[in-house]
Amino acid sequence: MNWYVHWLSTDNTSLSVLCGLFGLLLGSFYNVVIYRLPIMVHRWKAGLRYADFNLSVPRSSCPSCGHQITPLENIPVLSWICLRGQCSSCSNRISARYPSVEAATAGASFLLAWTIHWGWVLGIALILSHMAMVVTLLAHDIRNKS
Numbered sequence: 001m002n003w004y005v006h007w008l009s010t011d012n013t014s015l016s017v018l019c020g021l022f023g024l025l026l027g028s029f030y031n032v033v034i035y036r037l038p039i040m041v042h043r044w045k046a047g048l049r050y051a052d053f054n055l056s057v058p059r060s061s062c063p064s065c066g067h068q069i070t071p072l073e074n075i076p077v078l079s080w081i082c083l084r085g086q087c088s089s090c091s092n093r094i095s096a097r098y099p100s101v102e103a104a105t106a107g108a109s110f111l112l113a114w115t116i117h118w119g120w121v122l123g124i125a126l127i128l129s130h131m132a133m134v135v136t137l138l139a140h141d142i143r144n145k146s
């Protein structure tokens with residue numbers, strides 16, 4: 001057995017904290033997916049090039065002034081708190097939904113690991129809970145768009 005498998009299967013606190021931290025990072029990525037996926041589908045239907053707009057291109061920017069988000073401004077939850085929910089360039093408000101999705105993904109991941117412990121059931125629970133979060137918010141946005 002690898003040392004990290006032994007460590008995570010015997011130390012549930014470390015496993016839960018690690019799942020929470022991964023949840024923070026994944027939550028940040030889910031924000032990108034939830035925001036960009038409907039636009040990507042719309043562009044694809046319009047026959048526009050995939051290479052010009054996808055999950056990694058263009059880099060994230062302020063919708064108001066176009067300021068490109070720097071790595072320091074992109075730290076899950078912390079950056080939003082430090083920037084007081086505003087763009088560092090034009091002070092345009094940044095929705096509280098972004099840190100909320102990050103915190104919710106982290107919290108759910110921590111709690112699932114805390115209660116389920118190490119094993120394949122935890123893996124499935126994490127995948128299902130993350131998918132539920134993304135699909136719910138995608139459906140909410142699509143429904144409230146028009």
Ligand SMILES: [Zn+2]
Pocket residue numbers: 062063064065066067087088089090091092
């Ligand atoms: Zn701005």
